[in-house]
Structure formats: C-alpha cells, structure tokens
Amino acid sequence: MKYDFIIKGGKVVFRDEVKNVDIAVKDGKISAIAETIDSEAAQIVDAQGQYVMPGMIDTHVHICEPGRTEWEGFVTGTKALAAGGTTSYVDMPLNALPATVDRESLQLKLDTAKGKNYVDYALYGGLVPGNLDKLKELSDEGVVAYKCFMATCGSDLPDDFRNVDDYTLYTGMKKLAELGSVLSIHAENAEITDRMAQEMVKHGKTTATDYVASRPVVTEVDAVKRALFLAKETGCKLHFVHISTAEAVEEIIKARNDGQDVTLESCPHYFTITTAEFEEIGPVAKCSPPLRDEAAQEKLWNKLIEGKIDMLTSDHSPCPPEMKYSETNNIFEVWGGITGCQNNVDLMFDEAVIKRNVPVTDFVRMIAYNPAKRFNLPTKGEIAVSKDADIILVDPNQSYVVQKEDLYYRHQHSPYIGRKINCRVTKTFVRGNLVFDVNEGIVGEPVGQLVNYNKKAELITP
Numbered sequence: 001m002k003y004d005f006i007i008k009g010g011k012v013v014f015r016d017e018v019k020n021v022d023i024a025v026k027d028g029k030i031s032a033i034a035e036t037i038d039s040e041a042a043q044i045v046d047a048q049g050q051y052v053m054p055g056m057i058d059t060h061v062h063i064c065e066p067g068r069t070e071w072e073g074f075v076t077g078t079k080a081l082a083a084g085g086t087t088s089y090v091d092m093p094l095n096a097l098p099a100t101v102d103r104e105s106l107q108l109k110l111d112t113a114k115g116k117n118y119v120d121y122a123l124y125g126g127l128v129p130g131n132l133d134k135l136k137e138l139s140d141e142g143v144v145a146y147k148c149f150m151a152t153c154g155s156d157l158p159d160d161f162r163n164v165d166d167y168t169l170y171t172g173m174k175k176l177a178e179l180g181s182v183l184s185i186h187a188e189n190a191e192i193t194d195r196m197a198q199e200m201v202k203h204g205k206t207t208a209t210d211y212v213a214s215r216p217v218v219t220e221v222d223a224v225k226r227a228l229f230l231a232k233e234t235g236c237k238l239h240f241v242h243i244s245t246a247e248a249v250e251e252i253i254k255a256r257n258d259g260q261d262v263t264l265e266s267c268p269h270y271f272t273i274t275t276a277e278f279e280e281i282g283p284v285a286k287c288s289p290p291l292r293d294e295a296a297q298e299k300l301w302n303k304l305i306e307g308k309i310d311m312l313t314s315d316h317s318p319c320p321p322e323m324k325y326s327e328t329n330n331i332f333e334v335w336g337g338i339t340g341c342q343n344n345v346d347l348m349f350d351e352a353v354i355k356r357n358v359p360v361t362d363f364v365r366m367i368a369y370n371p372a373k374r375f376n377l378p379t380k381g382e383i384a385v386s387k388d389a390d391i392i393l394v395d396p397n398q399s400y401v402v403q404k405e406d407l408y409y410r411h412q413h414s415p416y417i418g419r420k421i422n423c424r425v426t427k428t429f430v431r432g433n434l435v436f437d438v439n440e441g442i443v444g445e446p447v448g449q450l451v452n453y454n455k456k457a458e459l460i461t462p
C-alpha cells in the first residue's frame with residue numbers, strides 16, 4: 001500500500017508509554033504503527049528528536065461568531081488553535097449572539113461555522129433560564145454536552161447567555177440525567193462574588209489584587225459542593241470547567257470516589273500566572289474564576305502532579321482590546337476572559353513535562369485522551385491504528401518568546417506575550433492534513449469538520 005505520509009523517527013506518545021516508532025497515515029486515518037515502516041509513501045515527515053502525540057482537544061473555546069465576530073471568529077480562532085497544536089475543540093454556547101440555547105441558534109452556529117474551521121469542532125448547548133424544553137432538541141441536533149453558569153453572566157442583551165437560577169439548575173439536571181448528557185458548570189457563588197465586587201468598588205478598591213480578593217477560594221468550593229449535591233440527587237453527569245483551586249479539585253475527586261460521574265478541567269493560566277503577575281500584566285490576565293496567589297497555585301500544581309486534573313482547556317475567551325481598557329484603571333470594568341489558546345500545548349508541556357517532570361503520557365491524557373472520552377469523540381484523542389490522524393509534533397529543543405505578531409487571534413493580545421517557552425509545536429495535522437508548520441505558518445485550506453457522534457450507536461461511556 002502506498003501511504004500518504006509516514007512520520008519517522010519520533011518519540012511517539014501513547015496512553016501508557018512512549019515508543020520510538022513510525023506512523024503511517026492514509027486517507028486521514030492512522031493506518032500503521034511499527035518500529036520501522038519502509039513502505040512507499042508520498043511523503044516522509046522527519047520527527048527525529050521530537051515528540052509525536054495526538055493533537056490537543058480543547059473542550060473550552062469561545063468562538064464569538066455569529067454576532068460578535070469582531071471579538072473572535074472561526075477563521076482566526078481556529079488558526080490560533082492549529083498553530084498551538086490543537087486539532088479539535090468544543091465551542092462554548094456563549095459569546096456568540098444569539099447564544100446556543102435552542103435548535104435555531106444551534107443551526108445558525110453550524111451554518112456559520114461551515115468551511116471556516118482549520119481544526120475539527122463540536123458544539124456545546126447552553127442550559128439557561130427558560131430553555132428547559134429545548135434541551136432535548138439540542139442533543140438531537142448533536143451538541144456533545146451542556147454548559148451553565150452559576151456565576152453571574154454580565155450581558156443585558158436579549159439573546160445573550162444567562163446564568164441559571166436554582167430551579168433551572170435542579171430541573172435542568174433532572175432532564176439531562178434522563179438524556180444521559182454531561183452538564184458542564186462554571187462554578188462560582190454568584191451572590192457572594194457580586195456583592196464582594198460591589199463592596200470593593202464602593203471603597204475604591206479596584207486593582208487586580210482586589211478583583212482576586214472579591215472571588216475567594218470559598219466561592220468556587222461552595223458552588224462546586226452545591227452542584228455536586230444536586231447532581232447526586234438527580235443522577236446528572238457533571239463536568240466542572242476551569243477549576244482554579246486545589247480545594248475544589250479535592251471535593252470533586254471525593255465525589256467521584258463516592259461513585260458520582262464527574263470530571264474536571266483546569267486551564268494553563270491557573271498554573272502559569274499568579275495574582276502578583278496579574279497585577280503586573282494587567283487586564284489581559286483578568287478571568288473568572290480569578291488567578292490565584294503563588295501558594296494556591298502551587299497547591300493546584302500538586303493536584304496536577306497527583307493526576308487529579310482530568311483535562312486541560314484554554315477557556316479562550318477573547319475580546320477587542322478596548323474591552324480590556326478602563327479609563328479609571330478599574331479592573332472590575334474590563335472584560336473577564338483570557339486570550340490564550342495558541343499556547344495551550346507548548347506552555348503546559350514546558351511547565352509540566354520539562355520543568356516539573358510530569359510524565360508525557362499524563363500530559364497526553366490531559367490534553368487528548370480524557371477529553372475525547374468525556375465528550376464522546378471516539379475517533380480522536382489517541383495515537384492508535386484506525387483513529388483520525390490528528391497528530392502534532394513537539395520539539396523539546398526549540399525555545400521561543402511569544403510575540404504579538406505571531407498570534408493568529410482576531411486581536412493580538414494575550415497575557416503570554418513576552419514569555420519564553422522552552423519547546424515548540426512544529427507541525428499540526430488534522431485528519432492527515434497539514435494545517436500548521438512552524439516554518440510556514442498556517443498552510444492549506446480550512447479543513448475542519450463538525451464532529452457529531454450523537455446520532456451513531458458507537459457511544460463511549462467514560
């Protein structure tokens with residue numbers, strides 16, 4: 001057989017081991033894996049000295065198209081994902097307008113997305129006040145999971161996303177339990193964080209450190225515990241997005257050990273930027289839950305090292321630079337959300353694998369295997385014969401400094417600009433198509449496709 005290409009000489013990262021093997025790709029699939037493959041191929045990719053691993057599956061990305069394409073669109077957002085070593089993502093149901101909360105808005109997202117993606121994608125649907133009778137149609141149309149906010153969502157626009165009230169959360173969980181779907185939750189106590197923010201501003205306390213203090217650890221843990229309790233009562237599967245504290249991780253792991261079906265994600269910024277650094281960097285590093293102090297960050301690192309972080313996601317939540325600016329230097333006024341998905345893989349590979357000796361197999365489980373399993377993407381997440389050839393090369397011997405000009409985002413701001421990273425994604429393949437090469441940048445057409453397994457029998461249970 002003549003292969004499309006063979007990746008030769010790399011250190012290939014499997015679920016439980018790293019092996020020096022060759023990988024042959026044909027028609028978008030991994031077709032053979034062996035110590036040496038000498039068959040004919042249209043092309044040979046030399047991976048000497050590099051890690052070869054499944055591309056990241058970033059299950060927390062806010063593409064703001066349609067409706068707020070000026071914040072981030074499919075083209076710009078997915079070029080950034082591809083350049084950073086992500087081969088699939090799950091789009092959040094908020095920040096585009098309308099929010100993805102029923103069949104019509106989902107259809108609009110799907111229509112708008114067509115032909116614009118450089119990587120594969122799947123969609124979230126929202127659970128919001130008023131859409132309890134729309135949940136089933138969303139899953140019929142193929143959303144891979146649902147998302148709700150326990151924290152307050154800021155916008156007053158009529159078609160925008162709303163945080164759940166307790167009735168919607170409880171009743172929504174019951175309905176999603178019936179559908180067998182996963183509910184992903186932004187877990188922060190809305191009332192405490194809102195009131196603490198008001199008090200801070202009233203007293204003229206408007207620095208980054210004040211913002212962090214207005215969303216203390218307890219507000220995340222409180223929301224996590226309440227959600228876990230309701231999920232236990234209703235039998236709903238849960239996933240906690242962007243967990244920022246070791247204490248919340250422990251609550252979630254405890255619930256899982258007690259038999260609950262629950263997973264969690266955390267994001268690169270919680271491991272790489274402290275409150276003190278947020279104060280230096282400024283508004284581009286504002287997010288919620290907020291960045292934490294050094295001691296809290298170290299505790300979160302320990303949870304990752306103990307294998308308790310199921311997956312890493314970017315929570316790429318971009319906006320125009322004006323929204324990160326406050327005339328009065330009031331951090332409470334600027335957009336909460338970090339532009340960062342282009343540095344998911346290299347940043348965390350550097351910090352976790354290179355600097356902290358986290359096994360590269362654990363790293364790959366967090367970026368690819370676990371998200372594929374949890375969000376039911378059975379052809380993805382692993383280097384194995386017959387899986388999609390979603391493959392990245394990471395060179396541990398190339399270091400670089402993140403430059404504004406290298407960022408593919410709609411708006412080139414990010415808290416990582418100026419940061420030295422001691423490894424680099426050098427190639428990204430999506431179903432066998434080269435979409436990024438470090439020397440050429442983004443190459444080819446937007447080959448990304450919708451991934452929708454809901455209508456197939458081949459369901460994966462985590």
Ligand SMILES: NC(=O)NC(NC(N)=O)C(=O)[O-]
Pocket residue numbers: 062094095186242286287288289315317336337338
């Ligand atoms: N509207 C948002 O994009 N919010 C996001 N904002 C953050 N994380 O600061 C989020 O996921 O909560």
Ligand SMILES: [Zn+2]
Pocket residue numbers: 186241242288289
């Ligand atoms: Zn959130």
Ligand SMILES: [Zn+2]
Pocket residue numbers: 060062092315316317
């Ligand atoms: Zn988010």
